[in-house]
Amino acid sequence: YRIILGCNNDARRADGGGRASYGNHLNISCHAQTYEHLNAVAEKVAPFLATAMTTWDGTLRVWVDDNCKLCVGVSQRMHKMKHLTGSNTMDDRGIVDLRDEPHTSDNRFRRLHIIGPDKHRSEFVVWLRAGMTALVIEMAEDRSYRMPVTMTEASFEQGKDVANRDFSGLAKVWRVGRTKRSSIEIQKLYLDAARDYFHGDDDAAEIIEEMDR
Numbered sequence: 001y002r003i004i005l006g007c008n009n010d011a012r013r014a015d016g017g018g019r020a021s022y023g024n025h026l027n028i029s030c031h032a033q034t035y036e037h038l039n040a041v042a043e044k045v046a047p048f049l050a051t052a053m054t055t056w057d058g059t060l061r062v063w064v065d066d067n068c069k070l071c072v073g074v075s076q077r078m079h080k081m082k083h084l085t086g087s088n089t090m091d092d093r094g095i096v097d098l099r100d101e102p103h104t105s106d107n108r109f110r111r112l113h114i115i116g117p118d119k120h121r122s123e124f125v126v127w128l129r130a131g132m133t134a135l136v137i138e139m140a141e142d143r144s145y146r147m148p149v150t151m152t153e154a155s156f157e158q159g160k161d162v163a164n165r166d167f168s169g170l171a172k173v174w175r176v177g178r179t180k181r182s183s184i185e186i187q188k189l190y191l192d193a194a195r196d197y198f199h200g201d202d203d204a205a206e207i208i209e210e211m212d213r
Helices: 031-055 125-141 153-164 185-198 202-211
Strands: 026-031 060-063 068-074 083-086 096-097 111-112 175-176 179-181
Touching: 026 083, 026 125, 031 096, 031 111, 031 125, 031 153, 031 175, 031 185, 060 125, 060 202, 068 153, 125 175, 125 202, 153 179, 175 202, 179 185
Parallel strands: 083 096
Antiparallel strands: 026 111, 060 068, 096 111, 175 179
16 A cells, blocks of 8 residues: 655634645745836746646645545645735735735845745755746746746636646646646746756756756
8 A cells, every 4th residue: 555644734723714824935035126027027937836836846735625525636735826926915815925025125126925835845846946936037037038838817717726636737727828738738838948048057957957857
């Protein structure tokens, strides 16, 4: 037999409404000028994070639904994410938080706050998440570069629950333009884009090589 252990991170009684959920937040300092078009940057980065959560970055969630049916999801946090981007971090969460809350001199830096990802004990996964997210953000900050994926809020809301129960990562549930793609396909699009964009960059090459395994 193979036993898989999971950990549910919902605090159902902590605030009376079951709103709390524990994950890994990424607080990223970005150039102040990036904040002038933060919405555009966030919209380019969020599909990468969403499809990472429903593939290699998920930590498993097991729960019993209202009909007493046992359910299993790829990600601990996906059911708490209502949007790709947003300014609410409790009830109506977006994977990328758009609130203007710099943690340092706002003349030089601003904060890009990512609240979606699951809590991890794997140092490798945390490293890979931070590394790939940094590469995707750098591409997104380049306003002359056309990102490989554009996803609408409607596509995210329609696809997230199905994708979160698809342990193969192959279900074509995300509408990207006129085409429906799977979580793995979207991850591959970002990976190929990073490989081309960072050609010759040794630091990026290490992250891309590990991501490609």
